[in-house]
Amino acid sequence: MKLGKQIVAWGRADGINPTDNLTPRNYSIQLPFEEDQRSGVSALKVNYFPDTQKTITFYLTPSFQPSKLPQSQARDIYFLDRQPTPTRSRWPFGLKFDMRGDQVDWSLSYFRGFKLLPEWQASDSANTVILHYPKIAVFGADVTVNLGRYGWRAELARVERDEPQTVSGFRSNWMLVTGVDRNFYDNLNVNVQLILQQNGNVADLASIAGSNERNMALVNAIRFNQESARKLGSTMRVGKKWLNDTLETELLVFSYFKPNTSYWRPLLTYSFKDDMKITVGAELYYGKANTYFGSNKPIQGLFTELRYIF
Numbered sequence: 001m002k003l004g005k006q007i008v009a010w011g012r013a014d015g016i017n018p019t020d021n022l023t024p025r026n027y028s029i030q031l032p033f034e035e036d037q038r039s040g041v042s043a044l045k046v047n048y049f050p051d052t053q054k055t056i057t058f059y060l061t062p063s064f065q066p067s068k069l070p071q072s073q074a075r076d077i078y079f080l081d082r083q084p085t086p087t088r089s090r091w092p093f094g095l096k097f098d099m100r101g102d103q104v105d106w107s108l109s110y111f112r113g114f115k116l117l118p119e120w121q122a123s124d125s126a127n128t129v130i131l132h133y134p135k136i137a138v139f140g141a142d143v144t145v146n147l148g149r150y151g152w153r154a155e156l157a158r159v160e161r162d163e164p165q166t167v168s169g170f171r172s173n174w175m176l177v178t179g180v181d182r183n184f185y186d187n188l189n190v191n192v193q194l195i196l197q198q199n200g201n202v203a204d205l206a207s208i209a210g211s212n213e214r215n216m217a218l219v220n221a222i223r224f225n226q227e228s229a230r231k232l233g234s235t236m237r238v239g240k241k242w243l244n245d246t247l248e249t250e251l252l253v254f255s256y257f258k259p260n261t262s263y264w265r266p267l268l269t270y271s272f273k274d275d276m277k278i279t280v281g282a283e284l285y286y287g288k289a290n291t292y293f294g295s296n297k298p299i300q301g302l303f304t305e306l307r308y309i310f
Contacts, residue, residue, distance in 0.1 A: 019140030261287025
């Protein structure tokens with residue numbers, strides 16, 4: 001049992017985890033390691049081990065802490081952040097059954113809480129945007145199969161809006177991430193994944209009366225990748241080590257199709273010694289301004305990190 005501020009991460013897919021809804025991220029931080037974006041939440045986590053292969057996890061928190069996005073580039077807009085204050089009957093909680101084997105690991109999970117990213121809602125003032133965090137329920141499953149140099153991963157989640165649907169807000173959806181990774185020559189790893197998101201009851205922007213409400217619907221459709229009923233994408237991560245493993249290079253490419261938009265993150269890491277390394281990288285976004293990644297072009301750039309372990 002663990003009580004206190006903690007990070008609880010769920011999911012076995014590489015980087016894209018539809019079952020990972022418990023603790024927030026700070027997406028405005030440009031760092032080479034995804035775990036550096038995470039922040040802890042005051043919570044209770046209880047692990048029960050029926051035997052050496054099984055784990056049952058219970059998670060409960062009386063608080064809500066949202067993920068952080070880069071500051072909006074929109075001018076003359078006032079944001080009214082309505083973060084939920086969970087009541088005792090609505091404290092976010094999760095339950096997970098995890099099974100580990102010699103070659104196959106899998107789990108089933110359930111989470112009930114709030115969306116960590118807000119949807120935009122229109123207000124009486126054209127210059128004011130309400131940030132609302134919908135109630136959600138998430139049913140999830142994941143699996144990993146290891147066969148020699150090959151590994152197969154899959155993660156599936158059903159995310160349900162657990163409150164009445166608004167005209168312009170977040171929609172319930174299914175999301176599947178599945179892919180294969182393989183090691184070559186002991187110093188090269190290639191990971192390729194396919195992403196499928198099936199959205200329910202997608203908003204018809206042309207039928208929404210009022211430009212303010214229509215603008216909110218467009219922002220939410222881009223943010224939650226719900227411009228169309230079905231979205232298809234992929235990720236590719238290629239990493240290679242050089243110079244007796246002192247130099248590491250990595251390229252991550254995350255793309256969606258129709259409309260085409262992508263995110264590229266090249267990294268170069270050099271280890272001076274076992275406890276000190278420097279990383280140089282970039283975050284690059286491609287696509288039109290009204291696409292999932294293209295909307296982030298204003299924040300793209302280079303970054304560097306010097307890490308000392310003691």
